[in-house]
Amino acid sequence: MFDINKIRSDFPVLAREVYGKPLVYFDNGATTQKPARVIDAVREAYDSYYSNIHRGVHALSDISSGKYENAREKVRAFINAESKKEIIFTAGTTASINLVAFSFGERYIKKGDEVLITALEHHANIVPWQMMCERKGAVLKVIPINDDGSLNLEKVNELITGKTKILAVTHVSNAIGVINPVKEIIEAAHKHNIPVLVDGAQGIQHGHVDVMDLEADFYVFSGHKVYGPTGIGVLYGKRKWLEDMPPYQGGGDMVDRVSFEKTTYNELPFKFEAGTTNFVGAIGMAEALDYIGSIGMDNISKHENELKHYAKERLEQLGGLTFYGTTANTISILSFLVDNIHQYDAGMILDKMGVAIRTGSHCAQPVMSRFGIDGTIRASMCFYNTKEEIDILCEGIEKVKMMML
Amino acid sequence: MFDINKIRSDFPVLAREVYGKPLVYFDNGATTQKPARVIDAVREAYDSYYSNIHRGVHALSDISSGKYENAREKVRAFINAESKKEIIFTAGTTASINLVAFSFGERYIKKGDEVLITALEHHANIVPWQMMCERKGAVLKVIPINDDGSLNLEKVNELITGKTKILAVTHVSNAIGVINPVKEIIEAAHKHNIPVLVDGAQGIQHGHVDVMDLEADFYVFSGHKVYGPTGIGVLYGKRKWLEDMPPYQGGGDMVDRVSFEKTTYNELPFKFEAGTTNFVGAIGMAEALDYIGSIGMDNISKHENELKHYAKERLEQLGGLTFYGTTANTISILSFLVDNIHQYDAGMILDKMGVAIRTGSHCAQPVMSRFGIDGTIRASMCFYNTKEEIDILCEGIEKVKMMML
Amino acid sequence: MSNNGKTINQVQDQIIDEFSLFDDWMDKYDHLIEEGKDLQLLDENEKKQDFLIEGCQSRVWLKPDFDGEKIYFKADSDAIITKGIVALLIKVLSGRTPSEILETDLYFIEKVGLSQNLSPTRSNGLLAMVKQMKLYAMAYKAKQKG
Amino acid sequence: MSNNGKTINQVQDQIIDEFSLFDDWMDKYDHLIEEGKDLQLLDENEKKQDFLIEGCQSRVWLKPDFDGEKIYFKADSDAIITKGIVALLIKVLSGRTPSEILETDLYFIEKVGLSQNLSPTRSNGLLAMVKQMKLYAMAYKAKQKG
């Protein structure tokens, strides 16, 4: 049973007020709030068994190491990876993509090669590829989007050439909520033996992800956007790639033997985890995945879908709004502008009414450029949000219009 | 007043038992325990004002951003950097060194150039330079150590050539506790216009660090070794270098404008902070620095020094031990072997007596090779440890000898 | 914009007085919006890249005019609230000498409740605007001497 | 090492019985050390890189001998406790057929309290030793068939 009041009471922040008004938190695309379970798991790690992991021969190190490796197993199960060796803990989505761009680039990209991304990407899935292409003399190509925000898939086969070495695509657009048909894209790319990285930063928290079913070569996401702590993320990579790619960062735990003459590297997953990892973060993230599991991803999707439809309907009734990402296949993110009102003005007023939305380009300037705008108002909702909160957003928009028009 | 009982009660973990015995935590070199204040600061961030930082126009984002930037200011003050722009938050020491090795390397290192490190380094201050040198066709040179574990400084001027582009040296050796005369080393290097990176992972928590006085070009450390959370670290860099070096990772917040044709980068410190940083970690680390400040670094050093001398004396009385790093200038780390007993056997028995020490090569295999050994027993003490705990360690060593010899 | 012979601090105090009438955030914003309407705007052809202030979520153009003694500012923004903020700054700092501008402590910002906008991470660029005004003042001061 | 006609599980049960006499960890370790002393050691010239097991804090050499039907193991380690652990494994698994070795569930490890040593992150290599023994068994089984 999906009991929204029970769920809301799991999240301490949701009970707070801002400016004397109840907080309406619609900035989940930027980061999600944490259930008490996650906060407690982090606290417990620090106050009852904390110690550095691996290589320790004492009891606390054993406990911490066990919890960390257990977290890895939970992540593996959550995305249905074949092996724990394919789960690399990183600092977040951005770190994961940079790792792949660097190590894949070092191994496979030569001058004149091509990297294919899409016009829907977050800067985190653009800039690392740009930097790598510049270093290697490779070329970045971009799959365009249609007016409704969906990818122009007809262009994919046109853009894939004999020189294309990797394709990177976001599972879900953080800027306009569009869900990409990643399974089909992967299938198309694999026909040409091109591996695909899926940026799952906005995908992992809104629906079932099965990397084996997707046949994704890489799938990356951040803990903090899936109800877990900050500073932790995941890189899933197919073993064949991870075995073959050189390490990214050097340091402790990622090595086997070090001498000044020759250093050999540790096996997976440790080869890509240099230094003391954020193991407390990993433990917290695993707790978050357990929590989501206890709610049920189907329940989550269902509730979020209802919210999306309700919000769309209510906002459309207000009139004078322009929406971006109008294709049907979206998550519970609404990205829009109030006609003739700057998104920043709207954001400032909504804030004072207790409504936390995000304004601006959402780290996706090319998406904004595509639509000829500077930014939008983005209300990103998740399973702890309610229709009442959407009503408050609507009141806020009315107020904005009253004050500004 | 330095009240050890009060201090111990600040650290929840110290009250616990292992195998029914009071925990004696002597693995502070690997990671330090957290005072309740730090754990509370992390909890508070998650349960009362959590939100993503920067670019947000709403109240919680403002609070979080303010706390994060305030943490940056606290770090700046703690190490006496000139400007907040010089404080980059990273995932840890390893990440910081990899950042410098990459970005400095991209900007300044050409084929045939030389990088100078020392034989005392942790793998984190070896492998990133090896990887960079290999990529650039540069040469890694190593300042050797004397039998007492101190650096052979006479070799420095010999090893510096017209091709030397950077020198990287640890402030304090994690493997054998030796404190390096970093100020003199920096002075010597600067005579030849060679910048110096100081690995402060074991330096920051044991004495005053003043980067302006040191004239360090880069100083790096980890939050988790200075009583703060995991997954957060610091890169201090002189502005002139950081301005000149290209970014390391690409993503959100580190860019100014992004287009597929041309991306421009944000100003310092953001240029080097790609993606959502571990801002909760940064807030926790700043709280840890405040805590240390409230105890007083002089008090800390004094107590740790007493512990070191007491431990050395007591252990020497036992007889049959060989110490490594016998120079006088060390921190409260004792690295030794019980003659004819494998360090691993000793560690297993000590563990069961409640004593957490570390055995092995301490991620510094070249130091072990220098002394012709596989590893040592390392007791790394800090200001919350006591002489009584040292007595328990000594009992443990006696027991080990009884069982094994 | 003329300052009617008032000192900088007299203008600041007057702004504080006016804002003190409002308890509610919405009333404050209404007032800020009104202030923006009084702003002497730039002509469209003056909205050049040169006068654009970086680091704002909304765009702000700020154009200085120096008559050898005092600096006069004109400005515009595509966001109404930002326009109001820059209008307040101009009310206080326009028609002042470079030295006056450089020495001024802008205490009204905190008093009227806009200081949250001052954080370096806030994207509305209040901090950037103040910085830019002081930069112009520094440049003109150097010119005066030179 | 001969197993006196006992089945694998009989040997495991016997080990569990022996360890059950000790409540105290130190007594357990004393017993483990004694077990290590019974181990049929490798000659120095047999301690080759080939027989070294990776991933241990202490070094462990493990040498198999296959007579066409059963595998006999000899081992050594530079750490006494590790030697005791490998001695127990050999007691259970030496002189068995490849199939027996592959099918065995080594429940004694948990029962005698050594399972904390089984974690993949533990550096004593108990897991690595078990893996290595099973790998040898797999190889010889393939040979038997081939």
Ligand SMILES: Cc1ncc(COP(=O)(O)O)c(C=O)c1O
């Ligand atoms: C001297 C030294 N350098 C670097 C490191 C690496 O620090 P971290 O694992 O936190 O990245 C350590 C920690 O073990 C250290 O002691």
Ligand SMILES: Cc1ncc(COP(=O)(O)O)c(C=O)c1O
């Ligand atoms: C689609 C997408 N990709 C990547 C990122 C970057 O994630 P992080 O900032 O956690 O590294 C985000 C988060 O803003 C995102 O929404």
